[in-house]
Amino acid sequence: MKLSKPRTKFYSCGIVYWQFLRDLLARSIHRGDDLTKFEAAAAEHFGSDHAVAVPMARVGIYLCLRYYLQAGQLVASSPYTLAEVINMIVCAGGTPRFVDIDRNNADLDPEKLSQCTDDNLGAILVTHLHGIPANIRPILEFAKSRGIPVIEDAAQSAGAMVDGRYVGTLGNAGVFSFGILKQLNSIYGGMVLTNDAALTAFLREELAKFAPVPVGTLAYKLAYLGRNHVLTSNPIFTLGTFPLLRHGALHGVGWINRLVTVETDLRLKHEIDDWYQHQLSASQARMLLRQLPDLEKHDQQRIRHGQAYLELLSDVPGLVLPKLPENCRATFAHFPVQVADPPNLLRWLNFYGQDVVIQHFANCAELDCFSKFRRDCPVAAEVANSMVLLPTYPDFGIHNVQRNSQIVRKYFGAGQPIFDGTNRLQLG
Structure with a gap:
């Protein structure tokens, strides 16, 4: 029996389950100085003066902006x-000031940013997507000329580098995620890296106002992780989960496809949700401390898969691939490709037994909830309707990279045919 591979991986589940159970039985979820130890270890690993653990990456972004912004100031940001x-x-x-993006890497376009002449610009938020560094050098130069802080959203890109420095350490602050799909998994959580001692003091002061995360919240999120871990483990994934997801993709079954929808709450908010306002626990810090030494090993495996995709797909006409900035290291959280009809390619890949996903990001510049900030961002609109993510995680295997590449090549070689449920691409 050929085992199917899921589209993504839940990292370090064994460490996470064991650490939580051990701490729960010992009643030590919130006991110990491991949070301080993790922050010191992370700062040393990434080469930053300070590391501050936060409950989620988005909370880190919120707090950094609270520190740097004056009320009403604009924040230049990618809408994607x-x-x-x-x-x-x-x-x-x-106030969001949407700036259109680069087509290949879907990051903030420095040329478009340079045309941003708003006097009230207070900060720049740069997103490093899919483990691929943004073209950040000209952005940093622009920010320096205007005296504007740069905050890096590196939630997907821990381990990526520019000029030998980790992303997240290039601007005034860098924000990382430790969610269940990230390379470092603490059920949920995040971190801010910065060399700014005053920002660090502000973050610690604000986080001290947050309550310790309830044990029940951790248990609930751990149960969610456990359920999904089981459903993506073989043989359950091959015999049950993937056939269901495949059926939903091939036949457009809405309730099945909604099972894997990531973001459904599209409302404008003026206050952060209460459940965001929790401190990371000592138990979560212990999970992260045990995983940090393996980050580079996992990076190297994903780099190998990403480079293989680049080599195998680089000559396919009509396929938009990422372009790596000069002197950078991409760690490929996924391998993004852009096609004219993502659902159609998704059906072909599923038909041939390969589980992939369409990127769930929207062009926020045209969402109804952000209508008061609306701007014309045609590249972001195009990218939002064309992005497919191919798996790269360490256990995916080079043979599956080759299989995905073979299907994509055949698909384009056949003229991107509409899926008809037959072996039209002539693959075994």
Whole structure:
């Protein structure tokens, strides 16, 4: 039996389950100085003066903007991101100023940013997507000329580098995520890296106002992780989960497809949700401390898969691939490709037994909830309707990279045919 591979991986589940159970039995979820130890270890690993653990990456963005912004100031941001990231700008008292993106890497376009002449610009939020560094050098130069702080959203890109420095350490602050799909998994959580001692003091002062995360909240999120871990483990994934997801993709079954929808709450918010306002626990810090030494090993495996995709797909006409900035290291959280009809390619890949996903980010500049901030961002609109993510995680295997590449090549070689449920691409 050929085992199917899921579209994504839940990292370090064994460490996470064991640590939580051990601490729960010992009643030590919130006991110990491991949070301080993790912050010191993370700062040393990434080469930053300070690291501050936060409950979620989006909360880190919110707090950094609270510190740097004056009320009503504009924040230059890519519109191609989670709606909740844009809400963090609003909740922090800022006004989103959408700047269109680069087509290949879907990051903030420095040329478009240079045309931003608003006098009230208070900060720049740069997103490093899919483990691929943004073209940040000209952005930093622009920010320096205007005296504007740069906050890096590195939630998907821990380990990526520019000029030998980790992303998240290039601007005034860098924000990371430790969610269940990230390379470092603490059920949920995040971190801010910065060399700004005053920002660090502000973050610690604000976080001290947050309550310790309830044990029940951690248990609930751990149960969610456990359920999904089981459903994506073989043979359950091959025999049950993937056939269901495949059926939903091939036949457009809405209730099945909604099971894997990531962001459905598209509202404008002016205050952050109460459940965001929790401190990371000592138990979560212990989870992260045990995983940090393996981050580089996992990075190297994903880099190998990403480079293989680049080599195998680089000559396919009509396929938009990422372009790596000069002197950078991409760690490929996924391998993004852009096609004219993502659902159609998704059906072909599923038909041939490969589980992939369409990127769930929207062009926030045209969402109804952000209508008061609307701007014309045609590239973001195009990218939002064309992005497919191919898996790269360490256990995915080079043979599956080759299989995905073979299907994509055949698909384009056949003229991107509409899926008809037959072996039209002539693959075994």
